[in-house]
Amino acid sequence: MAGIGITGGTAMKDDRPIEGFSRFEALDQAGRSITYYADGAPEADAKDQPPLLAVSIQGSGCDSVFRRTPQGIGSGHQGRLRDAGRGRYRTLVVEKPGVSLFDESEQPGTSFGCSPAFLQTFTLDRWGEAIRASVEDFQDRAGQRFAKTLLVGHSEGGQVAPYLCARHPWVTHVALIGAPGTNQILELAISDLIRSHSVHIPDATRAVQRLVDQIYGGTPGEQEDRRFELLHGHTYGRWRSFLQTSPLSCLMERMPHLYIAHGISDEKVSSLSSTLLFLELMHKTPRPVLDLIEDVTHGVRDIRNGEDAPLRALLGRIADWFVGA
Numbered sequence: 001m002a003g004i005g006i007t008g009g010t011a012m013k014d015d016r017p018i019e020g021f022s023r024f025e026a027l028d029q030a031g032r033s034i035t036y037y038a039d040g041a042p043e044a045d046a047k048d049q050p051p052l053l054a055v056s057i058q059g060s061g062c063d064s065v066f067r068r069t070p071q072g073i074g075s076g077h078q079g080r081l082r083d084a085g086r087g088r089y090r091t092l093v094v095e096k097p098g099v100s101l102f103d104e105s106e107q108p109g110t111s112f113g114c115s116p117a118f119l120q121t122f123t124l125d126r127w128g129e130a131i132r133a134s135v136e137d138f139q140d141r142a143g144q145r146f147a148k149t150l151l152v153g154h155s156e157g158g159q160v161a162p163y164l165c166a167r168h169p170w171v172t173h174v175a176l177i178g179a180p181g182t183n184q185i186l187e188l189a190i191s192d193l194i195r196s197h198s199v200h201i202p203d204a205t206r207a208v209q210r211l212v213d214q215i216y217g218g219t220p221g222e223q224e225d226r227r228f229e230l231l232h233g234h235t236y237g238r239w240r241s242f243l244q245t246s247p248l249s250c251l252m253e254r255m256p257h258l259y260i261a262h263g264i265s266d267e268k269v270s271s272l273s274s275t276l277l278f279l280e281l282m283h284k285t286p287r288p289v290l291d292l293i294e295d296v297t298h299g300v301r302d303i304r305n306g307e308d309a310p311l312r313a314l315l316g317r318i319a320d321w322f323v324g325a
Contacts, residue, residue: 015057018066018101019075019144021093022084026137027127028264035095036134037065050087054138054148054322055135056081057157058096059178060234062114062122063073064103065093077154080312084319086164089150094134097121109155110233119228150322152315153179155269156297159242162250173325174251175259175318181277182248185211188232190270215239223323232240248277255281257325258288259318263296265303289321 017023021037030032056078058065065076078093085091094099098118106113111122114289133215153161158179165171171293180187189207214231216223227237251258251270271292278290284325293310295303 020076020080021078021091023024024134024138024141026133028133030126030129032097032130034130034134035099035101036092036138036192037078037095038090038092038138050147050151051142051146052093052323053138053143054085054089054150054319055082055131057089057131057153057160058093059109059157060111060117061097061105061107061109062099062103062111063105063108064099064101065095066101068102069106073110073171075133077152077257077311080315081152081319084312084315086319088319088323090138090146093139093153094131094172096127097130100232106291107233111230111238113236114235119235122235122238124160124163124238124244128160131160131164132168138228139157139170145170148322150175150318151316152177155179156242159184163245163249166250166253167258171256172245173257173259173322175261175322176247176274177261177300177314178263178266179260179274181245181268181275182244182258182280183315184246185214185215187273189271190272191223194270195267195288208303215243248280251277251281251284255284255286257286257322257323259291261291261293261300261314261318262287263293263298263300265295265297268298286325291317 012108018037020039024038026036036050043233056076057074065078067074076093078091096118098115098121105111111119120314144179149170151161151164152175158176161174161176161289165174185208189204189211192207193204227234229237260274260278262271264271278288281288291314293300294313297303298312300314301308302310
C-alpha cells in the first residue's frame with residue numbers, strides 16, 4: 001500500500017509527535033480550529049494501490065486523547081488501532097472541541113469537571129462536523145483520497161460513527177465497540193436496572209418514562225434554562241442532540257461494511273443493544289459482523305485483571321477485516 005506524504009500543509013511546527021502521532025489543525029464550517037492527530041506514513045507494500053485511513057472516535061466525556069501516566073504519556077484507542085494495522089493504513093484521531101491536550105474529567109466518561117467551552121458547545125452535530133473537517137483536511141494534505149475509510153467508535157463514539165456514515169460517502173467501513181445500538185434512553189434504563197439486579201420489564205418501562213420526562217419535560221424556556229445542567233453525567237443539550245438519531249436509524253439510511261463488537265457482561269451499555277442492532281441489519285448487504293466477547297469490561301479490558309489484551313486482540317480482528325473487506 002502506498003505511503004502518503006503530507007503535501008497540502010504541515011503539522012503544527014511547535015509540536016513534536018506524541019506517541020508517534022503528529023498534530024494538525026483543521027478549520028470547520030463553524031470557523032473553529034479543530035486539533036487532530038495522525039500517525040506516520042504506512043509501509044509501502046503495493047505502490048499501485050491508494051492508501052487506507054482508520055479514524056478512532058473516543059467515548060463520552062472531556063478526556064484528552066492523550067494522558068499523562070507514571071510511565072510517561074499514554075494513548076487512547078488510537079495507539080492500539082495504529083499498532084493493530086501493522087503499517088497497512090494511516091490512523092487519525094480528533095480532539096474534542098473544548099478539550100486541551102492531557103485534559104482529564106473528574107469522572108471518566110462524564111462531563112464532570114469539563115471546561116465551560118466544552119459544556120456549552122458539545123452536541124452530536126458539532127462533534128460530527130469537527131471530525132468531518134479533520135478527515136477532509138487530512139485528505140487534502142495527503143493530496144489524494146483514501147481508497148477506504150474506517151470509523152472505529154467506542155461507546156459514545158459508536159453513535160457518532162453511524163451519524164457520519166449516513167452523511168458522508170467517504171465512510172466505507174464502521175466498527176462499533178460497546179456502542180448503543182438503538183435508543184439510548186431505553187439502553188440507559190436497561191443498564192441501570194441490570195446494575196441494580198432487576199430485570200422487571202415494568203420497571204424498565206417506568207424508568208424510560210422518567211428519563212423522557214427529565215430530558216424533555218417543561219416549557220421550551222425551562223428546557224433552555226437546563227441546557228447546560230448535568231443529567232447522568234452529561235448536559236441536557238448533549239442528551240437532546242444525541243437522541244435526535246440513533247446508530248440503527250443512521251445505518252438504515254446508509255449501510256457500510258459494519259463490524260459490531262460488544263462485551264457480553266458490559267454493565268454500562270447492555271450487549272443486548274448490539275445484538276438487536278445486528279438482528280435489524282443482518283439481512284442488509286454487506287452483511288454485518290457480530291463479535292460478542294466474554295469476560296471483558298465496557299472498555300474491553302480483562303474483567304479479572306484489567307489488562308488490555310482483549311482490546312488489542314479485538315482491534316487486530318477489526319484491522320484485518322477492514323483491510324480485507
